[in-house]
Amino acid sequence: MSLKTVLVLLGLALATILALVCVLLTRERSPRTCQQLPPEQEDTEDGQSLVFADLTAEEMAQVVRYLQGHLRVPLVEASRAKPSENCIAWLDVQVPAKAEVLRFLDAGGARPAREALAVLYFGKQPEPNITELVVGPLPRPAYHRDVTVHKYGGKVPYHRRAATGREYAEINALIRRELRKAPLFLAACCESDGTDLVTLTTAPRGFKSGDRLTWFVLFHNVAGTGYYLSPVGLEVLVDHGDLHVSRWQLRKVFYNGRYFASTGDLEQEFVAGALEVVRLKQPQADAVLGSMKPRHPPGPPGPLQFEPQGPRYSVRNNHVTFQGWSFAFGMNPNTGPRLFDIRYRGERIVYELSLQEALALYGSNCPGGMSTRYLDGSFGIGRFAYELVRGLDCPYTATYVERHYLAEADAPKTNQNSLCIFEHDSALPLRRHFSDSQSFYYGGLRRSALVLRAISTLINYDYIWDFLFHANGAMEVRVHATGYISSSFLHGRGTDYGNRVGPHTLGTMHIHHIHYKVDLDVDGQLNSVESQDMEYEFVKDPWSAQNTIERPYLRRKRLEREDEAAFPLNVPLPRYLSFVSPNPNKWGHPRSYRIQVISFAGKHLPTTSSMERSVSWGRYQLAVTQRKEEEPTSTSIYNQNDPWTPTVAFADFINNETITNKDLVAWITVGFLHVPHAEDIPNTVTVGNSVGFFLRPYNYFNEDPSVDSPDSVYLSSEQDAGACGDNPLACLSSAATCAPRLPPFHFGGFLNL
Numbered sequence: 001m002s003l004k005t006v007l008v009l010l011g012l013a014l015a016t017i018l019a020l021v022c023v024l025l026t027r028e029r030s031p032r033t034c035q036q037l038p039p040e041q042e043d044t045e046d047g048q049s050l051v052f053a054d055l056t057a058e059e060m061a062q063v064v065r066y067l068q069g070h071l072r073v074p075l076v077e078a079s080r081a082k083p084s085e086n087c088i089a090w091l092d093v094q095v096p097a098k099a100e101v102l103r104f105l106d107a108g109g110a111r112p113a114r115e116a117l118a119v120l121y122f123g124k125q126p127e128p129n130i131t132e133l134v135v136g137p138l139p140r141p142a143y144h145r146d147v148t149v150h151k152y153g154g155k156v157p158y159h160r161r162a163a164t165g166r167e168y169a170e171i172n173a174l175i176r177r178e179l180r181k182a183p184l185f186l187a188a189c190c191e192s193d194g195t196d197l198v199t200l201t202t203a204p205r206g207f208k209s210g211d212r213l214t215w216f217v218l219f220h221n222v223a224g225t226g227y228y229l230s231p232v233g234l235e236v237l238v239d240h241g242d243l244h245v246s247r248w249q250l251r252k253v254f255y256n257g258r259y260f261a262s263t264g265d266l267e268q269e270f271v272a273g274a275l276e277v278v279r280l281k282q283p284q285a286d287a288v289l290g291s292m293k294p295r296h297p298p299g300p301p302g303p304l305q306f307e308p309q310g311p312r313y314s315v316r317n318n319h320v321t322f323q324g325w326s327f328a329f330g331m332n333p334n335t336g337p338r339l340f341d342i343r344y345r346g347e348r349i350v351y352e353l354s355l356q357e358a359l360a361l362y363g364s365n366c367p368g369g370m371s372t373r374y375l376d377g378s379f380g381i382g383r384f385a386y387e388l389v390r391g392l393d394c395p396y397t398a399t400y401v402e403r404h405y406l407a408e409a410d411a412p413k414t415n416q417n418s419l420c421i422f423e424h425d426s427a428l429p430l431r432r433h434f435s436d437s438q439s440f441y442y443g444g445l446r447r448s449a450l451v452l453r454a455i456s457t458l459i460n461y462d463y464i465w466d467f468l469f470h471a472n473g474a475m476e477v478r479v480h481a482t483g484y485i486s487s488s489f490l491h492g493r494g495t496d497y498g499n500r501v502g503p504h505t506l507g508t509m510h511i512h513h514i515h516y517k518v519d520l521d522v523d524g525q526l527n528s529v530e531s532q533d534m535e536y537e538f539v540k541d542p543w544s545a546q547n548t549i550e551r552p553y554l555r556r557k558r559l560e561r562e563d564e565a566a567f568p569l570n571v572p573l574p575r576y577l578s579f580v581s582p583n584p585n586k587w588g589h590p591r592s593y594r595i596q597v598i599s600f601a602g603k604h605l606p607t608t609s610s611m612e613r614s615v616s617w618g619r620y621q622l623a624v625t626q627r628k629e630e631e632p633t634s635t636s637i638y639n640q641n642d643p644w645t646p647t648v649a650f651a652d653f654i655n656n657e658t659i660t661n662k663d664l665v666a667w668i669t670v671g672f673l674h675v676p677h678a679e680d681i682p683n684t685v686t687v688g689n690s691v692g693f694f695l696r697p698y699n700y701f702n703e704d705p706s707v708d709s710p711d712s713v714y715l716s717s718e719q720d721a722g723a724c725g726d727n728p729l730a731c732l733s734s735a736a737t738c739a740p741r742l743p744p745f746h747f748g749g750f751l752n753l
Contacts, residue, residue: 032738033738033741036311045319045326049341050318051095052328054318054331055093057404059114060116060404061411062140066135067118071144075120077409078121078407078408082166083242083244088410089164090333090334091118092332093114093116093330094117096112096113097112105341113136114137115137118134118144119133120132121158130155131146132147132151151630152636159210162640164408168201174240176194176195178236179263181262182194188279189278190232190282200368200459202368203374204373204640204642204643207644209644215254216238216368217368220283224293225290226292229484229487229502230288233278234253234489236254237253237367250263254366257492258275278491278504289503289681289682290681292682292683304740305397308738311423313399315421325342326341328340331403331405331419335355335357336355339353342475345473347523349522353516354516355381355465358374358458358512358515360461360510360511361374363508365488365491365493366488369486369497369508372510373643375635375643378637378638378641379458380407380458381458382403382456384456386415387418388400388417388418388455397742398422400420421452424451425446429444429447430444430472431444432444439717444712445711448471448711449469449471450469452467453466459486461486462481464479465479466478470706473696474695477693478690480686480689480690482686485507485684486510487505487508489504490505498676499678509676513669513671514671514691515667516670519666520579520666521663522580522581522591522592522593523583523700524582526581526582528660529558529577530558530590533576534552535555536551536553538551558660560659562624562653562656566619566620567620569669570621571621573597573621576594577622578698585699586702590699592699593696594696595694597621597622597668598670598693600673600691601672602671602673611643613649617650617667623654624664624667626659626665627664631653634653671691711728713729714727715727
């Protein structure tokens with residue numbers, strides 16, 4: 001072998017060795033993939049929570065087939081149905097009566113029959129009406145019963161039905177036909193022929209029961225941005241109450257502070273030179289007010305939350321467990337998120353916690369704005385909880401759950417990944433103390449909570465619904481508001497009703513009031529209500545009789561009747577208000593849960609208003625009533641289109657019945673006044689726009705239950721703080737040296753639109 005060949009072989013060998021070393025070093029530097037361990041609390045639930053479960057897609061399909069085959073009336077798919085036809089409006093699960101459920105859950109009783117609630121619009125009848133049917137048993141329906149009269153005391157008039165997509169389509173077609181009668185005006189005011197303008201509905205629809213007259217506000221439309229910020233000053237009042245679409249009419253036109261009988265009259269005024277016109281340019285996509293498109297290229301990624309050893313919670317069907325907590329969850333297509341059978345350490349704390357309604361009430365000097373009182377349940381808080389964006393709406397590694405719904409269709413639809421569950425580290429201690437006297441030590445526990453979240457897009461606004469479960473046995477309910485503000489065309493004294501946020505855009509003032517039902521069962525179903533607050537007493541100083549001292553003392557009071565426990569919206573609540581059990585804790589105090597409300601609500605609609613009873617839940621920031629099966633909700637989706645004769649009036653629930661040792665419900669209102677300002681463009685931010693309430697243990701335990709948390713940290717001057725066995729924080733350098741398993745990013749949220 002020649003010397004040259006030997007040198008070549010040696011060179012190749014050296015190169016191979018170097019390459020192997022590089023590979024080994026690279027592998028050593030690359031983090032291993034995180035290994036998922038079983039949750040600390042295994043879910044041993046045997047399917048009992050399915051008694052609360054939302055309908056499956058197959059169950060919905062079975063109910064539709066049953067109704068089509070057994071009602072003996074023609075049914076048209078709701079997306080195509082005219083007002084004069086019959087259709088299935090929507091479906092939901094019929095949750096069994098509480099007594100039945102508790103016999104099943106707690107006493108080994110039979111599983112209640114699984115049933116669906118079907119709501120139908122019967123337009124093709126001598127007396128058109130809304131009918132509610134319970135259909136069962138699922139999954140193979142064999143019967144149905146009409147529950148309308150039992151629930152509401154009579155038939156539900158047809159005019160109270162929610163507007164359907166088909167109805168809006170017919171209204172838009174009517175408006176476009178009418179706009180053709182004012183071509184010169186449209187060209188001058190808006191550089192438009194009317195076909196590129198979009199409408200926004202208002203509600204309620206008229207001034208008295210039976211009315212179906214709606215103001216529609218017109219906006220410039222630019223693809224890819226929120227049209228809500230580009231009003232053109234034109235609004236039209238449409239009468240769409242007749243069962244026959246051909247008889248619908250445009251009743252009134254508003255432009256820039258003036259009212260006209262028709263678009264033809266508006267055109268005549270313009271041609272005669274008697275109309276002051278604000279000439280707007282067509283907005284351009286790259287400069288339109290309210291564009292959310294990024295203005296800079298992406299920067300480096302921000303912090304990422306992940307679980308080094310997998311989630312510490314478990315999700316099984318509709319049941320969640322986490323560090324002593326367990327609950328069932330679901331989504332009403334109209335009123336949104338609902339939780340049932342919330343337990344801590346095996347004890348039921350809450351039977352039902354559910355969103356009831358979201359009110360947005362506006363002020364403006366334009367007819368559309370000034371008449372708007374949106375009751376979002378009638379639009380579909382649950383139905384319009386769309387797919388969540390992984391890594392932004394929720395942590396990237398959260399657990400995402402799909403929800404099915406059937407509304408205005410004969411086939412169910414699915415909102416993929418529309419609810420998320422995750423453990424959230426708030427980067428704040430739940431409790432801590434550093435001792436620098438007598439002995440030196442540190443004790444603490446980080447504030448980590450389980451979060452269940454959904455986000456509803458209701459026309460312009462996005463509501464983030466959060467339910468949090470803390471390590472100390474406390475629950476937290478929060479709502480954050482974001483999305484686009486609604487706006488009016490700026491004219492006259494418009495700034496009496498908001499702030500100018502664009503060349504011709506008035507951000508209109510409004511209130512957001514949100515209502516919740518909380519059926520607390522604190523150490524059993526029989527509870528009472530107790531308030532505690534402070535007073536000062538002036539006493540002689542016991543050790544110096546010539547002096548006095550101002551001594552605070554605790555004033556306790558048992559509230560005996562519903563009227564005592566109905567607290568008006570803008571009157572201060574007692575600082576401590578609790579649901580109390582007849583049973584004491586170790587220290588002799590009643591086992592209790594405290595309700596702590598965090599709210600900045602605006603003023604409630606005056607009780608002299610003709611529509612106030614439809615939102616009379618808003619009179620109270622907190623009201624406690626006896627729980628009754630015939631009072632399942634504080635409102636009705638039918639209240640939106642007939643607030644003058646409300647289908648359900650919460651004020652009737654409060655009739656001064658006793659609330660001592662009874663099964664009780666707390667009805668809670670939270671909200672805030674929003675005066676839009678320049679920083680609401682392009683979107684309202686969640687910072688400062690969050691309200692809610694806590695349910696906190698108050699003498700329910702004998703000590704803070706979080707002392708049993710395995711996340712607790714204790715350091716003393718006599719121990720090695722870096723020892724992994726004594727300090728879980730010292731284990732992180734090895735336990736968290738791994739790369740999270742991130743699924744590929746995917747978003748299909750536009751599929752159902």
